Amino acid sequence: xxxxxxxxxxxxxxxxxxxxxxxxxxxxxxxxxxxxxxxxxxxxxxxxxxxxxxxxxxxxxxxxxxxxxxxxxxxxxxxxxxxxxxxxxxxxxxxxxxxxxxxxxxx
Amino acid sequence: xxxxxxxxxxxxxxxxxxxxxxxxxxxxxxxxxxxxxxxxxxxxxxxxxxxxxxxxxxxxxxxxxxxxxxxxxxxxxxxxxxxxxxxxxxxxxxxxxxxxxxxxxxxxxxxxxxxxxxx
Numbered sequence: 606x607x608x609x610x611x612x613x614x615x616x617x618x619x620x621x622x623x624x625x626x627x628x629x630x631x632x633x634x635x636x637x638x639x640x641x642x643x644x645x646x647x648x649x650x651x652x653x654x655x656x657x658x659x660x661x662x663x664x665x666x667x668x669x670x671x672x673x674x675x676x677x678x679x680x681x682x683x684x685x686x687x688x689x690x691x692x693x694x695x696x697x698x699x700x701x702x703x704x705x706x707x708x709x710x711x712x
Numbered sequence: 713x714x715x716x717x718x719x720x721x722x723x724x725x726x727x728x729x730x731x732x733x734x735x736x737x738x739x740x741x742x743x744x745x746x747x748x749x750x751x752x753x754x755x756x757x758x759x760x761x762x763x764x765x766x767x768x769x770x771x772x773x774x775x776x777x778x779x780x781x782x783x784x785x786x787x788x789x790x791x792x793x794x795x796x797x798x799x800x801x802x803x804x805x806x807x808x809x810x811x812x813x814x815x816x817x818x819x820x821x822x823x824x825x826x827x828x829x830x831x
Binding site: 606637639641643648649650651654655660692694696699700701702703704705706 | 747749756757758759761771772773774775807809812815816817818819820821822823824
């Protein structure tokens with residue numbers, strides 16, 4: 606299985622901050638990577654697919670970049686609604702594994 | 713609107729069997745893979761497996777192979793996840809989700825089914 610490692614595990618930030626979450630894969634994914642947002646008690650929501658394509662309806666303050674084994678999710682200016690847990694998922698090779706998650710909390 | 717609606721919460725005893733469901737609507741159900749994802753209490757997401765309703769082709773994560781069965785009834789646009797003998801460690805939220813048309817990302821997701829296994 607491809608192992609996915611996110612960093613940091615927890616990120617404390619303030620409204621208006623620019624934040625970046627990193628996801629590293631144990632082998633190359635090309636661009637076959639997605640990002641999800643999950644709020645407490647809710648199902649995950651797709652934000653980014655194919656490493657950098659913004660899902661329809663996702664806010665433009667979210668962006669993804671990277672290829673191969675290193676990827677980033679950036680939120681350009683945090684809004685209160687953005688405090689949540691974020692997961693990356695690789696779909697280069699089955700099983701399509703997830704990262705362990707990054708909790709974005711209010712500082 | 714594309715939607716996946718899951719069956720309700722279940723409370724079971726160890727050793728019991730269970731089948732939970734995921735009904736798709738608003739799209740051609742047979743043309744998209746449906747996947748299942750486990751989330752144990754306070755933990756992250758684990759990809760369990762996927763099924764193609766058109767021909768019931770099924771792929772499992774090695775971590776879940778032999779532990780669960782994924783099936784589908786395309787006549788009623790419903791996918792299933794079942795256990796023959798539950799364990800306390802199966803206590804979790806289970807989500808179904810539709811795979812992308814050509815890629816492996818998931819969207820949309822069902823609302824989740826909470827399975828609690830306790831004696």
